[in-house]
Amino acid sequence: MSEAGHRVSIPDQTSGTPVPQLLTAARAGDGTAFGHLVGPLRDELHAYCYRMLGSVHDADDAVQDTFDRAWRSLDRFEDRDGSIRPWLYKIATNRALTIIERRGRRELPTDLSPQGAPLVETVWLGPYPDQPAGPTASRSPEAQIIAQESVELAFVAALQHLSATQHAVLLLRDVLAYPASDVADLLNTTVPAVNSALQRARRAVAELHPTPSQQRTLAALGDAAQRELARRYAAAWQANDVDTIVAMLTEDARYSMPPMTTWYDGRDAIRPFLVDVVLRHRWRFLPTRANGQLAFGTYLWNGDRDAYVPAGLDVLTLRGQQVAEVVSFLDADFPTFSLPAQLTR
Structure with missing residues (x-):
């Protein structure tokens, strides 16, 4: 909650009302107008705060705090160029810097x-x-x-x-x-x-x-090659085919699993880990995208629930048509990536 005990609701879409009219109404205390004024900037502010803080949850807090503070101090906003965007970025930057300072380096x-x-x-x-x-x-x-x-x-x-x-x-x-x-x-x-x-x-x-940009790597592969690589990678995991998974890795590939502190360097180190993990379980992989990179929602069979349940979000770094790194986020929020909470088959 804000200091005033009220949190302004921010809609996802703009209302189509001209900005000056929204600003006038918001300054008169119209929370809905304020929501429509700042709503179109929510996504870019959130992405900016994520880049600053490295955490979706911290970005959520920073953006909400930015909007709350902007609402409370709207009477002090000087409309010099007809845009509220720079002012919101100033507030968001200050909030992000404060969060960084408070949590320590x-x-x-x-x-x-x-x-x-x-x-x-x-x-x-x-x-x-x-x-x-x-x-x-x-x-x-x-x-x-x-x-x-x-x-x-x-x-x-x-x-x-x-x-x-x-x-x-x-x-x-x-x-x-x-x-x-x-x-x-x-x-x-x-x-x-x-x-x-x-x-x-x-x-x-x-x-x-x-390292080369993953955006350029994916663009060079093309959509068809990306889909085929994703299909082969998922199929290998679902078939418990360790040899194919390892063959898709670069010689110096890395595998890590935040928040666990263990990681594996190179095929020779990754193979034993995969033998233990891949062969012990039944898997399902659903392709998605995260951080501009190819990713998979990974699911483990759970007999008690008679379903495949989330195991982690695997984000892949590619080098050509091989996988140079896998970061498996074990506590990722699947709905954020449009992934189902479980699979029945």
């Missing part, structure tokens, strides 16, 4: 080389259902690449290693295409400081996330 590994702990594992990220990256106009080629990668697991994991300010600057400049002057206003700093933070953030992310 996450424990990170000292060794970030390819032989070190997987980034996704060590920063405890959660998966995210596919969302558009935001506006695409006026971006440099470098910024366009970053925007395409902006929800991929490895990229979001790399962001968690930046300072909070660098984190926000990179997202606002390269993902959301805000001018440096606007970012400086949002963060209460100067344009030179923004430009400096952006360069440092770009260098750090390039070092931590040097």
